[in-house]
Amino acid sequence: MINPRAYEGKVVIVTGAGRGIGQGVAQAYAARGAQVVLAELKEDLGSSAERIITKQGAKALFVPTDVRDPEQIIALMKTVQERFGTVDVLINNAGISSFGSPYEITVEMWDEIINTNLRSVFLCTREAAKIMRRQNEGSIVNIASTRAFQSEENSEAYAASKGGIIALTHALAASLAHDGVQVNSISPGWIETGPWENLRDIDHVQHWSGRVGQVGDIANACLFLTHPDNRFINGTNLIIDGGMTKTMIYVP
């Protein structure tokens, strides 16, 4: 039986925690007694997420961070170490999506997506692991996407960034195992972060689970993968999509 108090006093960094999935994940750890660090690009989003969590009597600190910038990632880890002494959990969640024809996408657009979504996962993990290895323990979850496995047209850069996260996850799990650091990824399907009431019936019923995904579905999975009883789960990817990627489609 999982001990719900396992996160009390743990130091948890969530990137892109100003809204959406990242905010929900941060709230889930904070509600269980963790000290969460909101590493967010946008000042207004980071401050408001910090306010929402601290108003609930939980512990959150917004550290303005652009995960595209290696120096800011190093500064983030330094701040966290100085303020809280260590890092126990890292959720690499920050990401952007932008679609465009492969004939038209520029090198700058390609680099923007890869650096935000993929390079940041490597750099944040490397810098956090330098701290985690001192206690020979740490748990990292990288947020990929079901678009690592299936595609619509014009999604090359985003798909490549998310596919890269899957490979990077098992590579890092192999390298960091010697230091007690566990690395897994989650591939969400459709997780609604906007107004729920705007969804149509067809949006829900096309999922085997009978509904579109919610932020809490991903937060629950992060809690599960980073729970100390689950250290045997390592280097793997958990798809959370209500069954969409397993659905066989034939045209009738």
Ligand SMILES: NC(=O)c1ccc[n+]([C@@H]2O[C@H](COP(=O)([O-])OP(=O)(O)OC[C@H]3O[C@@H](n4cnc5c(N)ncnc54)[C@H](O)[C@@H]3O)[C@@H](O)[C@H]2O)c1
């Ligand atoms: N929502 C979905 O259906 C879905 C599905 C699959 C995967 N994902 C992935 O989950 C993650 C979160 O998605 P979301 O829907 O909550 O997105 P979102 O756009 O609502 O939130 C992303 C957050 O990341 C922040 N961010 C963006 N660039 C950043 C940077 N350079 N440095 C620091 N923070 C930055 C944004 O300001 C924002 O607060 C992303 O990696 C996304 O690719 C989402």
